[in-house]
Amino acid sequence: MGSILPSHMDQGVIFGVLGLWHVLNTLNLYIKTPRGFRYRTWFPVKLPWTLRFLELWIILLIIVMFICTQMSHARADISSGIIQAAHIQRFQHVTFALFFLVYAAVGLVSEQCSMLPLPPGVLHSTFALGFLLELLVFHFGHHPGETLENFVHMFMQIILLFLVSLMFLEILWPRSFVISIARCMLLILKGTWFFDIGILINVPSSIPLGCVSGAHGFPVCPVGEALMRAKSLQVLVFGCQMLGIVIGTYLAYALLNQFLIKGPYLQILEDVEESGSKVDAVEEDEAVPIISVIARSLSIRVSVNNTISPKELRLNHQAVFQMQETINH
Incomplete structure (x- = not known):
């Protein structure tokens, strides 16, 4: 969504950093207040006044830059009133980006003044609707056929499907730490997978064996062994990314638990076991x-x-x- 890094790699960094920020803050929130844990759509920064909402301001700025970039390539279509086939995807991208724009803008207005008090879950559902529309765009508007490009975008659809599902589950069970941390981990996975797509498009040395660079930079593989090998490599990369995120989350939890609170989770387990024994005794x-x-x-x-x-x-x-x-x- 930016212009510093090549296509898709910039989006990968943005979503990856956002997911990492949410993972660390969610772990920190749970470790400090395990009994009073409740999910958060965004996390404030310990800075004065409006800088507390730095996350929302950054999202707002990035989305505005993204929309301007996409529309700059379609100025002729806007002036003529006819959308060319090559630019339809740009308008689709702008459509779901507008949901993220509304999410950030409404969040800022709601937090900084009293004119827009929001019920619990409304802002979170707006964020989820943006990812839902992105899922529909990937499913119905991207590269049909048995190609490597379609295959890697299928994995992005899987990520978005689970991400949207977990976000709506958070609204139903706002105190579930498992649902919240899984949603944050999927945000990281969305970023790493975007980055992997960017590598395939922009790094010539990453083209799988037997494939060639296509018209839009994406590798084109002939049907047969070369295509199957290229798909298998992407499955391997996807699995390694998932494993790395899971291990990294466990390590982050262990480090935060060790250096911030010095192990409150053990006491919670003891309380649960003790209360469970009392319930069993009554039932028997x-x-x-x-x-x-x-x-x-x-x-x-x-x-x-x-x-x-x-x-x-x-x-x-x-x-x-x-x-x-x-x-x-």
């Missing part, structure tokens, strides 16, 4: 008479809360006694 005691259960629950309540009033204690004993008399009769 289902055959105990109801009077014994009431009396035991009353004793547990008294032991936990020593501030129970004598009047409340007397009323509870009277209720137990009346229930006992009813059963006896």
Whole structure:
């Protein structure tokens, strides 16, 4: 989405850095407040005033540059009112980029003034809709046929499908750390895969054996062994990228957990195991008479809360006694 790096490689760096930023902040948020964790669509920076929203400002600037770049190649189409076939994809790219533009602009307005209070999940769904439209563009508007270009774009569709699904799941389960961290990891994978596509297009030495550079710079492979080998290499690269992101996330969590909080997760596990044992004990005691259960629950309540009033204690004993008399009769 920029102009410093070659095509697709610039988008790869942008999405990769954004995903890395979200992974680190999500891990940090979970380690510091595991019980109060809640997903975030964007993360503020510890800077004064509007610089706190640096992430949104950067996204807004990049999207504006991207739209201007795409439209600069289609000025003749705009002036004539007829979109040429070679420029249709540019207009498609601008369409889903506008969703990201709306996301960043609405987020800034909502955070810096009170004229646009947003319910939970609205901004996140806008961000997800941008990726959903990008998925539709890749699926219906990009290079049909059994080619290497279509094959690598199919992997991008898989990434976008899972990314959009996880983003909507975050709205349904906002406190799920697993869903949030998986979404952030997919943002990184989207960036690394874009970068891989950029390498195939812009680096001649990356052309697979038996293939040649095509009209748009993308390798063209003859049907047969050369095409199968080129596809297999891309599957290998995709798997290595996934593995590297998973291992990197584990390492980042271990380092943050070690140097920031000194291991609070162990205490959480102990609490969960202890509470689970209490639940199991109650479930195994289902055959105990109801009077014994009431009396035991009353004793547990008294032991936990020593501030129970004598009047409340007397009323509870009277209720137990009346229930006992009813059963006896």
